[in-house]
Amino acid sequence: MKEDIVESLKGIVGEDWVIDSEELVKSYLEDETAPGPKPQPVYDVVVVKPANAQEVSEILKLANREKIPVYVRGGATGLVGGCVPMKSGIVLSMERMKEIEVDRENLMAVVGAGVTLGELLQAAEKADLFFPAHPGDEGAQVGGLIACNAGGARAVKTGVMRNYVTGIEVVLPTGEILNIGGKLVKDNISAGKLMHLFIGTEGILGVITKAVIRLFPRFKATATMIVPFNDRHSALNTVPKILQRGIIPLGLEYVERGPIETSAKYLGLEWPCKEGEAFLIIILAEFNEEALYGELEEISSICQENGSLEPLLAETSKEQETILKIRSEIYTALKPDMYDILDVCVPPAYIGKLLDEIDKIAEKYGVVMPVYGHAGDGNVHAHIMLEEGWTREQYEKLREEVYKAAIKLGGVITGEHGIGEIRKKDLHLNLSEEEIELLRKLKKTLDPNSILNPGKVIP
Ligand SMILES: Cc1cc2nc3c(=O)[nH]c(=O)nc-3n(C[C@H](O)[C@H](O)[C@H](O)COP(=O)(O)OP(=O)(O)OC[C@H]3O[C@@H](n4cnc5c(N)ncnc54)[C@H](O)[C@@H]3O)c2cc1C
Structure with a gap:
């Protein structure tokens, strides 16, 4: 990065908020993308930490004048390489905007x-x-x-x-x-x-x-219920039945024993359910206990009608937080052995059909694909694990089959993680050429020199 640009940036945000030594810049280059598709960042960047919108504005005006790429960096927990700099430029770290x-x-x-x-x-x-x-x-x-x-x-x-x-x-x-x-x-x-x-x-x-x-x-009455099932089908078929009965939980998650126990072990905790292979985690939040217990009873009976085993109820906030923590860390626990995490999304009632399709694909390729997800939203995290001797093409083919299975059910290739750097080549699976062109026109109108997150999202 040219010396005079670095000096101008220091003039905007102050000397203390510009980092350009290669050693220190290193920790601003990556995000949490899975090992397989993780993009290779460019090291020739300067990190700038503005304090407010005015400083951001001045940085962007400078970048436009000099045609310098700017990559916005939040917490860098993204899973698609969105904040990873791919060209020499500015990494705009938002960490100081804390009010x-x-x-x-x-x-x-x-x-x-x-x-x-x-x-x-x-x-x-x-x-x-x-x-x-x-x-x-x-x-x-x-x-x-x-x-x-x-x-x-x-x-x-x-x-x-x-x-x-x-x-x-x-x-x-x-x-x-x-x-x-x-x-x-x-x-x-x-x-x-x-x-x-x-x-x-x-x-x-x-x-x-x-x-x-x-x-x-604050919801006055909350509880998290773990409902074990012996098989995936019974668990997932129960999800639409709960929603159709008019019970809308705060969260309705699906997990399987293997991944959830791996996560609990990684955290030094214990998954509390000894029975069952497939689980619904149902997070309920109401403003009074009567409503909460009414829902708990109704959900229990719907689950029993669909073959559940004995549910486990967490009522203290500590117990509930522990369950959410174990659920939230599955990705981190599986990551070392993983090629990619997918987050395809289908209409909620078709989640069981999607998992059947994923099973068929896994069988065809002779692999195990751990799955879990936000069952109430139809949003599934299917994992492509590292396989000995596999080429990049094999992983890509497997991923595309999962994408196509979701799309066939009326779904999308990403329900929440986004497109970022790594999924832009697959955007055409969901969007028509006209729709992608419209995105390009929008980008061109707002960013005529394509300086902001250049090359991200739009192929
Ligand atoms: C263990 C784990 C669990 C996760 N679980 C979930 C989950 O359940 N649901 C879910 O949706 N995601 C999940 N994620 C993904 C991630 O947390 C989200 O995508 C989150 O929104 C990323 O926020 P960030 O601040 O870390 O953004 P970054 O990773 O820093 O950036 C992501 C994108 O946002 C842009 N960006 C960042 N800040 C700004 C800004 N101020 N203005 C404009 N653009 C900006 C970046 O340029 C980039 O394109 C998980 C990630 C991990 C590691």
């Missing part, structure tokens, strides 16, 4: 893009409120969660990230600062027409610097 202002009256928080999920959860709790979403890794930042429209284990009742955002401050690639939306639950002007362009587009259209996030009153 949190909880507005109890309106049940909202105004949050800097660099606030982590863990910090948001704590701030809400401190104000006796609750932020329901839980996309796995609590190190993810609000800006990254919004950019990826993250989902996670608690998205059935209250939705994915998009459903919580009522306003954003966003800096366009050309440097203009927009304040879209606000503390409004209904807004068919700015939020309705503009805001959602920046949610889920993975940082290719703008840098999110602040957001207004909806919080919930």
Whole structure:
């Protein structure tokens, strides 16, 4: 990186917030993408840590003048190489944007893009409120969660990230600062027409610097129920029956004994269910105990009708957190032996059919594919594990078969992780050439010099 550019960046954010030594830059180059498709980053980058939207704006104006690529980096927990720099340029780390202002009256928080999920959860709790979403890794930042429209284990009742955002401050690639939306639950002007362009587009259209996030009153009665089944079919066939009965849990997860025990062992914990091979983890949250126990009874009887074994109930918050922790860390525990993690998504009632198809594919290739996922959303994490002697082509073929099986059922190749760097070659499986061209036009309109997250998402 040219010396004068580094000096200009120091002039914008201050000397302490620019890193250009190769040794220190190293820890800003990767994310959590699985070993197989993990992209190789470029080392010739300068890391810049702006404090606010104004500084981001000045950095982007400079980048436009000099045609320098800028890669936005949140918590780097992404699983598709979205924040990984592929060309020499600037890594824009959002870590300093930490303000949190909880507005109890309106049940909202105004949050800097660099606030982590863990910090948001704590701030809400401190104000006796609750932020329901839980996309796995609590190190993810609000800006990254919004950019990826993250989902996670608690998205059935209250939705994915998009459903919580009522306003954003966003800096366009050309440097203009927009304040879209606000503390409004209904807004068919700015939020309705503009805001959602920046949610889920993975940082290719703008840098999110602040957001207004909806919080919930604390659910007074919560419980997590683990329901064991002897087989996958009975467990998954039960999911639509629970939802169709009008019970909408906060989260409805599916796990199998192998992966969940691996995760528990990795954490030095114990999976509490001794019986069964396939499990539903049902997270319930209500405002009074009567409603909660009513739901628990009804779910138990639906599960029993569908062949469940004896459910296990966790009522204390510590027990419930432990179960969520074991569930959330499956990916990390399996990662060393994994080629790739997929997050295909199908209409919720077809999740059983999708898993049957995945089984057939695994059998055809003579491999074991651990699966688990957000069953209430139809979002499945199927893992391609490392196989001795396999070539990249073999892994790619297997992955494409899983994608095609999901698409055949009306699904998409990614329900939450996004496209980023590693899945852009597969975007055409879901989007037509006209749709991809429309994305290109949008990108060109907002980012004429293609400086922001260049080459990401759009093939
Ligand atoms: C153990 C584990 C479990 C996970 N579980 C889930 C899960 O259940 N559900 C789920 O959805 N995801 C999950 N993820 C993936 C990941 O946490 C999410 O994709 C998350 O949204 C990434 O946020 P981040 O701040 O880490 O973003 P990064 O990885 O830093 O970046 C991701 C993308 O967002 C862009 N970006 C980041 N910040 C901004 C910003 N301020 N403005 C504009 N663009 C920005 C980046 O350029 C990049 O393209 C999991 C990851 C791990 C490691």
